Amino acid sequence: MKSLLISSGRLPIGRLTAAVVAFALVPLALLTYFSLTLSSEAVGKEVEKRLQATASLSGSVVNQELSGLSDLVESYADRPNLVRSLEDGNQTQIVHHLRELRAARGGIYTTFMARPDGTLVQIVPLTPSIVGKNFAFRNWYRGVTSTGLPYVSELYRTQATGRPLVVAAAALVRDETGNPIGILVAAYGIGHVQQITDDIARAQGVVLKVTDQRGNLVAQPGGVTELTSRRADPRVGAALEGGDGITTVDTPDGHRVSAYAPVASFGWTVTSSVPSDTAFAAVSELRSAVLSVAAVLAALLLGGGILLLRTLVARRNAEEGARRQAGINEAVLEATTEGIALVAPDGRVAVANSAFERMLGDMLGEAVSLSAEGLPLRELAAGVAERTADPDAYRSDVAALAEDTQRIALDAFEIRETGQAFQRYVAPVADSAGRPLGRVVVLRDVTAEREGDRLKADLLSTVSHELRTPLTGILGFAELLVSHDTDQETRERYLRTIHSEAMRLTALITDFLDLQRIEEGHLRLSLEAFDLREVLSREAELFGGQSRQHRLELRTPEEPLRVVGDRERLTQVLANLLSNAIKYSPAGGQVEVASEHRNGMIRISVSDTGIGIPSDQQRHLFQKFFRVDSSDTREIGGTGLGLALSREIVEAHSGRMGFESVEGEGSTFWLELPSGAARAQGGRGRVLVIEDDPVAAELLAAQLRAEGYAVENVSTGEEGLARVAEDPPAVVCLDIDLPGDLDGWQVLGRLKADPSTAAVPVVVCTGGNGRGKAATLGAADFLTKPFSAEQLRETMKRVLPRKSGLVLVADDEATVRRLVGDTLAGRYELAEAADGVEALEAIAERRPDAVVLDLMMPRLDGFAVLERLQEDPDLRTIPVVVLTARQLTANDRRMLSAQAVALLEKGFYSQQELVGLIAQAMARSGDGEASNQQ
């Protein structure tokens, strides 16, 4: 098919989507990552800077505080009045100075004066109990005495009232010569330092801790109430040694970022710290902001991706649907036998199926390939026009079409050379919106139809001619008789001619109607089993008697030529062949009829030494009304239908018919029919009677026939053995006293010794004794002559093989019932029905295991019977073999397929086939209902 249907590749949706995600999400992730990294670095630096700044700020504030304290104490120590008071030992003045100093600055807990050896001179608030005690063990003492400079001590717990933790600022009091005469000390509560650091810490959002020069904690969040050494803290250690820096520490509360710095001049340390998560709270905030933005972006991207994916999938599905529909359309276009093309408005072939291409090729006399670009149809049409029988007419048709694009046309044309006839249908095509798509051109090859019409017309005129000729004779002579006075002799001659012409006309009409009936499938054969030898010898005698001028020789085999067929019809065939052979042979010619078994068929040939058939006419021989045309045949009458009819009849019997002929030497016509074997005979099976006494044999045969058995009689043991071997009967009735070399016992022994015949039951029928011997030798039963019909019946029932099922044969024709019955007799029990109603009654009453059903029956036809069976779940499973003379349509077959296991056409099946089908059906029915219900 050349089509312009758009085809597109499958979209790689999976990969496409992955690419979109990769291209969009990866940069987003990178952006997020880098912004987070950069911001956290920046924030980290900012935090560190703040911590360090806080640490150093705190350091300097503490330094100022301590310096202020230290400077204050030093300034008091330098007071000349105080020096004098100390030199004078004026306690009152000393107390006064101490009080002044204590009041000079908030946070001073006690002030006191000690001698250079560390002995307490005076203390404010006054505490007489400790005056005179030596405090040289205090750090302030060691600090101030070792350097001689003002000193701020380590933290310690004072012994003064309340025993608070204090630091002491000490300065030497010197006389005019510079010799130390006392030490002035102010014990300073650390609450102030605590307050300062708390303020800074709060303002900066950090944790500040301050230690003294020993590493003892001076200030921390929540205050200091105990002496706690923090020397072990590496930050404190480092700061004690004068270093500063920043570090991250793990504490039980988590990661902390911490800065440390020394407090200048005093050896104290400050550490400022924040928990990492707090420090990076901004980072996390930023991070979560970035992440949420990223997440939103990613979600949008993914959502977009999914939407895109769904859109693409939907589009692909739609495309696939469209493609599939296009595929269906294409397949439909390709499956049709008509050439179909869509011609676009520009005159190019847009779509064309291969039938169209082929037909166009036939028209142009050369193969045409309609490429995808489409050939302009007009060019092709011009080429076709040249080859039509009437190019002008074709051209004017095409021109009319070109003129009016809405034109709907149905015309036909013929190709001159080939005689092919085409019908052309052209109609405009529009899409669902009404836009014109072009026009569809449908081509149909009507050559065969035309030919059929021509043949029909020829046949009609031939029939007309053939019928009118005898009619002319009849009417003509009748007219002459009426109109002229004729003498007796002439009158008789005229009347004889009228009679013979009337006979000829009758034969013609009969043959013709027969032939029509056969051709239409309406021929009904009355089938029966018979020996063709009878027919052959009777016909040979008849024809031999008619023609004294011919020698007629008949050769038949000794064994019967059993066929199952329509006796009258087959007789008609043989008569036709014999009549032809005699008619077409010169006087003195010889006609030979031979018959034989050949390859399971029965072959009958009729040879003559006549004029033969010219080879150029041989192929027409079986045509209706054909008569060999030569000067010698003109005088020979005949309808010209005999051979055509004969062949139809033979073929209706599943046979074949043919001839060999040499012009001038003679012809041999032959036919082959399927051998009906000997199976089909007599109702309940065939009994072979081996009996030499004709009276006894006839009596037995009559009794058996009355019981419905077919009977064959031979008179010697040898013949009997041969017959059983050749065609085993259902039962053998064996006489003991037989002529010839074999007696009954020997025959019995041989039958039972041969495996191929041992299964045939043998009933010994004798006037003598020997029941025991018969049983020993394997006889099935023993009958002593004379016996009654009753005895015989019982015996036969006993010995016949058990029948394995009931088969109903439903057919309105008794011959068919008999024939089928004969075929199945001995194998199954049989029931018969002559029409559909009877059949249904019998089925309901006896529920057969299988039904052989005719379709065309009175009262209720086979279709209706099957329908009723289908309605009944119990009967639905009965296998049915349909046997019909009717030609079945596809629809018929469909209707039958529900229950029928096989369809046999009357006259077209063998006995073995029927037996096999019934056996299969029985077997299947035995397998269980399920398999039949399908």
Added chain:
Amino acid sequence: VCDDEEVLRVLIAAALGSDYELVEARDGDEALERARAERPDLIILDMMMPGRSGLDVLPELRSDAELGPTPVVMLTARTQAADREAAAAAGADRFLAKPFSPLELSRVVAELLDR
């Protein structure tokens, strides 16, 4: 008288035999042969014969200088107008459709010979 059917030749003989001398032919070739030999005054020609049909024979008769003017009665089983026209075109003087009346035939023959 040219007809492949014996019974019709017999019938024609019965109808015309007492008044005219008859020559018979059984097919087209024989008809031409005998016509040339016997020079009949009138030819009765069957249209439908095996081998050469009446329609084949007639133009040949007409083209023969001597036989050309001989009146021809054509017999045919075909009654369609087309056959009638074909017979006329081929040059038949009269046309009788089967089954024809022997009396009609003898009237036609008499008429043609009287002219």
